[in-house]
Every structure is written in C-alpha cells, then in structure tokens.
Amino acid sequence: MNFLDPRIDYIKKRFEKINRVIGVSSAKGGVGKSTISTFISLLLKQKGLKTGLLDLDIYGPSTHVILGVKNIKLNENYGVEPLKIDNLKYFSSIFFTDNKPFLMRGDELSDAILEILTIVNWEELDFLVIDMPPGFGEPTLDLLRLIKKIEFLIITNPSIISLETVKKLILTLKEGNYKILGLIENMKINDNNLIIDSCEELKINYLGSVPFFYDIEALFGNVDMMIESNVSLYLDKVLNKILINSF
Numbered sequence: 553m554n555f556l557d558p559r560i561d562y563i564k565k566r567f568e569k570i571n572r573v574i575g576v577s578s579a580k581g582g583v584g585k586s587t588i589s590t591f592i593s594l595l596l597k598q599k600g601l602k603t604g605l606l607d608l609d610i611y612g613p614s615t616h617v618i619l620g621v622k623n624i625k626l627n628e629n630y631g632v633e634p635l636k637i638d639n640l641k642y643f644s645s646i647f648f649t650d651n652k653p654f655l656m657r658g659d660e661l662s663d664a665i666l667e668i669l670t671i672v673n674w675e676e677l678d679f680l681v682i683d684m685p686p687g688f689g690e691p692t693l694d695l696l697r698l699i700k701k702i703e704f705l706i707i708t709n710p711s712i713i714s715l716e717t718v719k720k721l722i723l724t725l726k727e728g729n730y731k732i733l734g735l736i737e738n739m740k741i742n743d744n745n746l747i748i749d750s751c752e753e754l755k756i757n758y759l760g761s762v763p764f765f766y767d768i769e770a771l772f773g774n775v776d777m778m779i780e781s782n783v784s785l786y787l788d789k790v791l792n793k794i795l796i797n798s799f
Contacts, residue, residue: 561668570677577684579717584738585707589683590618592796597640601678607644609683616644620773630674638775643672665694681707706735722754762786770778
C-alpha cells in the first residue's frame, strides 16, 4: 500500500467524526463473530447511541443475512451513504463486490479496504462496530494502520482449538499495545472455566458468556425480535461493562 495515497488523509477525516471504533475480532471463523457484531450494533442503537455497523469480513460477509438486507440501493452524497436499518447505519463489503466471490490478494485486497473506508460517509457516530476479517492477516493489519482509535472485542467459543488460536491473536495485539476491551465466550454449553482462567492468565477482561442458542437463525431478518431475544439479554450485560465511563 502506498502511504502517500491521498485517500488516507480522507479516511482520517471520516473517522474524526466517530467517537469509538470497536473491531469485533476472532482468530477463527465460525465462532459467531458476525452475529455478535450485529446484535451489539442493534443494542447500541437501541440505547439511543448513534451507531454504525461495517462488515469487513472480506471473504465471508454475512451480517446482511442476519439483518435481512435485500434489494440494495445506495445513495451518494460526498461519498456513499450507508444503508439505514431501523436507525442503524450499515455498510458491507458485499456492496463493494456485488456479493460475488472476492478473488483478490496483496495490494488489490488492501486497495479494496482503503476504498471502502474512503467512500462510506458515516457522518457523526458514537460507535462504529466493525465485523473484522477472521485471523490476523493483511486486512486486519491494514485496519490497524488506517484506524488508530480501534478497540478490539475478542470472540471465541469454548473449544480448546478456538482458544489456542485466539491466544495468538491476543498476544499479538498486546505486543502492539492495541486496546483490548475484553473477550466474549460465545456458544457456551457447560460450566467449564477454561476461557475464564485463560483470560486471567492473559490479563484481559472476561466480559461474559452467551449460551448456544439452537434457534438463533429464526430471529434473522427481524430486527425487533433480535433486540427482544434472550441473546440480547446476555449481550446487553456485556455492553454495560464496555459502556461504563465511556462518555
């Protein structure tokens, strides 16, 4: 990426109007990162906070499915206006790729992320939640360079395999002195303290757990049902911990 690119200064100006940026991240796919990103965004909006959701899971964006977004029509006004879904501002990389396979790598991938961050006109927000790409590859490194204020919310499920991979992500973030809000244990099915104990060892906040809900997909596409669901009850407790002393 060419750091003399004028778009970088433009991105900086875009993000000056955004108070906090939360990158919802995990080292592995399939742990519910996109689901939690979506629910948290809706809950923040429900609390009266100006909130945006940006899906940058480049290879497998899915928040549009969770929100039930169809018939996408974007408007332009000094950039591209994000969609509004029940007062939640929303943009996904599928709008950039027309929901087709994203066959890019290296500089092409970096350029696509740079373009998305440049064109979307969020205006003033209290929170922008970013559904991050899985792992700690080039897309994540680009975001770290371009968005200095990003704070990380880590997602794992209770499995040893997921935990071992997440540990590497956490250690990498700590080495770079990036802010970690804490960790959410998703899809919890028993009283095992493996994740809690690991958070203590890693010296990061264990923000709480969300049980495995077999019928969660029945909520997708219905924002009101999602906000009123048991999933939201658990995640609201997590949000309250994040929001303490926020303003």
